Amino acid sequence: MNAIDVKNLVKRFGDRTVVDHVSMSVAEGEIVGFLGPNGSGKTTTIRMMCGLLTADEGEGTVLGYDLRTESLKIKNEVGYMTQKFSFYEDLTIAENLEFVARLYRLKPIEDHVDRTLGELGLASRRNQLAGTLSGGWKQRLALAACIMHKPRLLLLDEPTAGVDPKARREFWDEIHHLAHGGLTVLVSTHYMDEAERCHRISYISYGKLLATGTVAEVVDNAGLTTFIVEGPRLDAVTTALEGRPGVDQVAPFGATLHVVGSDATALKRALADIEKTHPGVKVRPGETSLEDVFIQFMAGSKDNMA
């Protein structure tokens, strides 16, 4: 049985279709990355899955419970971590955890709270107000609170936004550790490195699911060809290449340029004279990165939010 199995979810706000026939399945124990630009419908889709929004169309099951009729059962077994810190800033760390423990009727409360505080390494700061925590600690507290009731599915909405790299690394180690224990995780993110730490990814743009699969599959299926241009004065090369037929993207990556196109022959033709007209510049075939694929997706899908 899949942890998430939803078909053709549609959500409209007024006459804007924010989520447009999105289908998704996530197997148990899997970590699935949910990617897409801002306003693409990631948060809305996640909220529909945990019962915070009702879908206008579509059907499916989460943890085997019907999305439409059994949202209370879903809430009991899902941990949902919101994009914005949404625990009580005027309660202490321990009070927040106690609140959650009692809402889920965990017994004995003290043991659950103490154990969670211990695992967080926050035992000594238990009486500190949650509002005074730094961004990284708030995120760790939120995660700890979400998994305290041992959910079978964890929905994380951009959990690492605004968190430093070390804290992000530790966060992902924790996610993988939890998934080893059988927890299913759906996590939305903007970060490519995080996408690559997922078992599978789904890419959504302007409400439509555009691609799904492992990172390698998504990159392969995109059918893009990439060349890497190295050498001096790459800004001149950028100007020369932009707008040529066959060139879809020209993007600087450190000291190199990634030139990406969906039509390999046309791209080769466009790059044919670059080494001659720009002395010292070398062109070589490169590997298409996930980011190249996403930029391509974003350019290709039209903005229906405007």
Add this chain to the structure above:
Amino acid sequence: MSNLFSPARLGALLTKEFIQMRRDRVTFAMMLGVPLMLLILFGFAINSDPKRLPAALLAMSNDQYTRAMVSALENTNYYRFDYIARTEAEADFLLARGDVSFVVTIPADFGKRVERGDRPQILIEADATDPSSASGAISTLGTVASQALLRARGMEAAAAESKASQLDVIAHRLYNPEGISQYNIVPGLLGVILQMTMVMMTSIALTRETERGTMENLLAMPANPLEIMLGKVLPYAGVGAVQVVVVLFAAKLLFHVPFVGGIGLLLSSILVFVLGLVLLGYTISTVSRTQMQAMQLTFFFFLPSILLSGFMFPYRGMPGWAQTLGEIFPLTHFLRIVRAVMLKGAEFPAIASEVGWLLFFVALFAGLALLRFRRTLD
């Protein structure tokens, strides 16, 4: 599991709310301090039965009857004759300028008529721009005047017994039938203060969660609407109970308001009223999107309820449609209860229908709130 009501989850919500309340010291202090402040301020300031009001006398003759009448009026303590007017025009002018609140006119034939046994007349003109200010002064007039007259004629014995008025007092004024006294104001203030703090605090209960972003989390967790509602309103009902105790003690100690009726009956009807108020506030918070909206709705409700409930103006003095409108405010029914029980010593049967109204409001607001509560963020 877990659609049903769970005391454990309600406990969680209650504890959380109490902690937040305790930590928000300014609000907490306001909830306890404001009632006391308002009570002292209004209790002492609002006096709708003012004494020693300035008056002018227009006496056409100066016989013993006239003098007896003037001193009797002064003895009531309502009148203070600052001016002796010579002409009617002068008296009218004093009244128009607001230098005096009353003009007492004793006609030239007053003495003659008294002696003849004819019905003598005096005229009291009152500045009725504030109708209630004149009512006390006027209402004592009839008896005082006729007794003074009897005494002046050497008929003290008759004065002690006589109830028959031998005198026509013609009063030109608007009338305040309730004759509000301070005893009437203080119990009313209890209702107004409770209404203000209870409705206002609970009206932002949910919008505050929404604006702080905690609503999303609360809804994602397994708490049902009834638990959330009770978790929000019961702590404030608790605060209301403390307010009630504070106000009642102050009413007793500072204003010596009599407690004629049963305290148990009084407290239990106050409890019903408080429950109605917190549920009304909560209902407002289920329909407002922001704290600002909640405040606006609260005030939209607040003003008419004060003006039409009989707190500010006599209920029976209002036109029929306004009285009907007044019935939709819990404050109206509460005022009747609290005045009846505290001042008149009413028993339960006398106030049963008013308590019934309050219970109806409790059920109505609770039902509306549960109906309006959005379990989702749609």
